[in-house]
Amino acid sequence: MSEDTSLTAPVAISENNNKKYAGFWMRFWAYLADLIIVFSINGLILSPFHLFGDMATYKIGLWTVTGILSTLVFYLYFVLMTKYFQQTLGKMIFGLKVIRTDGESLEWGNVIFREVVGRFLHRVFFICIVLYLVVGFTSEKEGIHDLIADTRVIFDR
Template sequence: MTEIENPAAEPAAVTRNYAGFWMRFWAYLVDLLIVAAVNGILLSPLTVFSDAGSAEIGYWTLAGILGSIVFYLYFLLMTKYFRQTLGKMIFGLEVIHEDGGNLRWKDLLFREVVGRFLHRVFGILVLLYLVVAFTPEKQGIHDMIGDTRVVHAK
């Protein structure tokens, strides 16, 4: 007796529509505008009502440090809890784990904090964002480090 195969029992292949460089670029610009607005609202009292915003801590100012914290927290928390930032929501993009599972804190810390920090602190590294345009799954270096992909939301 031969065994009959059931084609319906095979798992369906997951097709993902990866977000390209330009979609991600425009979403990032929207996010930068949002972070700048939030920083303006939160940090303007610090600089208007006192001189604390210009207080220097080494090479940095207090306002610069607080603004950076807001920047990184925005990307980290929005991506963790919503899988997308407001810019990605507007353009219909979301961040997923490479295996389709839940986004883990360690992956997001590397993607959103370490990756963005390196791109911002070392100016020439911002050119590495162009890697997104040339990889098959449209991954940036920060996506590779964080085991993530950016796809068009369904």
Template sequence: MENQSHSTESNDNIKHEPAVSTPIGSEFHYAGFWMRFWAYLLDLAVVASLNSLLIKPIFHLAGISRGDGFFSPYTIVTVIIFYGYFVLMTKYFGQTLGKMVFGLKVVSLKDSTLTWPVVLFREGVGRYISKTVFLLGYLLVAFLPKKQGAHDYYADTTVIHEGTISR
């Protein structure tokens, strides 16, 4: 019994990275570039799988040509799937499947919950802005103190390690 209490005392002496306090009263650790990168790659695989398993067969069975243009029906539907996946998963779960696997979560720096306008801006407009600036918007995660990409910065959100939330 004495050894057990001694071992918990030694665990308390372990130094951890300092938690960051936010305006909403939480303390957490920001997710860095590489964790977010791997989660995003997994999300891209999920979206590509959805398109391959659902959209391609539907277009094939309906006899609709996939087309080559930016405004082809196939491209429009796959873009809707892409943005819909990120918007709906972030709004309803605060995380996509990729973020779930890596234990990450999107949080608002202003409010206690993610609102529709914030999610729509972050996932729709913000991602478009980040991609059109030649991925520099995503590289900001490596350099900004709150580990925010351009889409996070504009939407007042960030991505954290889910296990470090204390409210």
């Protein structure tokens, strides 16, 4: 009996080996650029709330209106940019791109798990820097959020 050598797993692995994965420091600088962009967007959106005095501190349960809006902007920025462009502005600046491990286009599930669930886990746990340091010790330089979403960050240039 002859074995079928056209399995998709080995092909996906050999295709991924041709990619240059982005390491911790490149991803770190891209993330810092993204944070500056998100804080700027939040400043533009939320500045009218500060003009009206107490609206900035208006509470809904445990959260303030500005806290809810700034968190919403943060997650929407990462989700929408990654879904539609496969990269955020910070990744564009540094020539990085998010891909799926199987080479297919990103689906909403990949993006939601990577950008919302992954980032939420990183922000909730105090040891978030340790979770990001995983990037430096894995063969394809994937973080915990990449492992969850089956994504990788590669150099696009």
